[in-house]
Amino acid sequence: xxxxxxxxxxxxxxxxxxxxxxxxxxxxxxxxxxxxxxxxxxxxxxxxxxxxxxxxxxxxxxxxxxxxxxxxxxxxxxxxxxxxxxxxxxxxxxxxxxxxxxxxxxxxxxxxxxxxxxxxxxxxxxxxxxxxxxxxxxxxxxxxxxxxxxxxxxxxxxxxxxxxxxxxxxxxxxxxxxx
Numbered sequence: 001x002x003x004x005x006x007x008x009x010x011x012x013x014x015x016x017x018x019x020x021x022x023x024x025x026x027x028x029x030x031x032x033x034x035x036x037x038x039x040x041x042x043x044x045x046x047x048x049x050x051x052x053x054x055x056x057x058x059x060x061x062x063x064x065x066x067x068x069x070x071x072x073x074x075x076x077x078x079x080x081x082x083x084x085x086x087x088x089x090x091x092x093x094x095x096x097x098x099x100x101x102x103x104x105x106x107x108x109x110x111x112x113x114x115x116x117x118x119x120x121x122x123x124x125x126x127x128x129x130x131x132x133x134x135x136x137x138x139x140x141x142x143x144x145x146x147x148x149x150x151x152x153x154x155x156x157x158x159x160x161x162x163x164x165x166x167x168x169x170x171x172x173x174x175x176x177x178x179x
Contacts, residue, residue: 006164006165006168007168015141016159018106018161018166018169020082020136020137020138021137021138021143022076022077022078022082023076023077023086023089023134023136024077024134024135024136024137025046025074025089026054026132027039027051027072027073027131027132027133028133029071030063030072031071032069032071036053036071036072038127038130039073039130042130043075043132044075045121045124047077047085048081049075049077049081052073053073054073055068056069056070086136086174088118088119089134090176091119095174095176096176097110097176097179098178098179099167099178099179102163102166102167105162106138106161106165106166106169107136107166108136108138108166108170109134109136110134111132112133113131114129114130115129115132139161140159140160142155142159
């Protein structure tokens with residue numbers, strides 16, 4: 001499938017054009033207390049939203065983690081905030097993503113080792129440097145029918161997003177290089 005074929009399909013039928021459903025930014029610290037609070041402040045500074053904390057699912061004695069202890073924080077961005085954050089986060093990885101980062105439904109994820117790699121971010125010595133995982137969920141209009149509470153229905157195989165179309169959309173929309 002060439003790069004022009006999906007675009008032609010999307011112009012003929014706008015219900016087939018993919019869109020960014022949400023961007024989830026996760027900072028896993030592995031400790032509760034002060035390190036987690038610092039990571040939450042960095043995440044709030046980057047996204048403009050208050051992060052929610054995630055708790056450990058089980059105890060791991062070797063790492064000093066107890067079940068129920070908060071060890072990570074995450075933010076879910078939607079609509080325009082998601083697009084703006086994604087553009088700047090992709091610049092941190094030099095606008096390059098590997099093919100292997102895409103799953104079978106067209107979603108993709110990538111990691112950023114240091115948050116100061118994101119353009120426009122200031123380094124604050126009191127907060128330190130943190131890494132993060134960015135997960136992007138892509139979908140087509142009409143995907144809501146499988147998640148809604150009332151009158152759930154299945155999405156047909158022809159309407160599901162596949163990795164090739166997702167890669168073409170990301171190339172066109174954000175100008176990234178897929179290796």
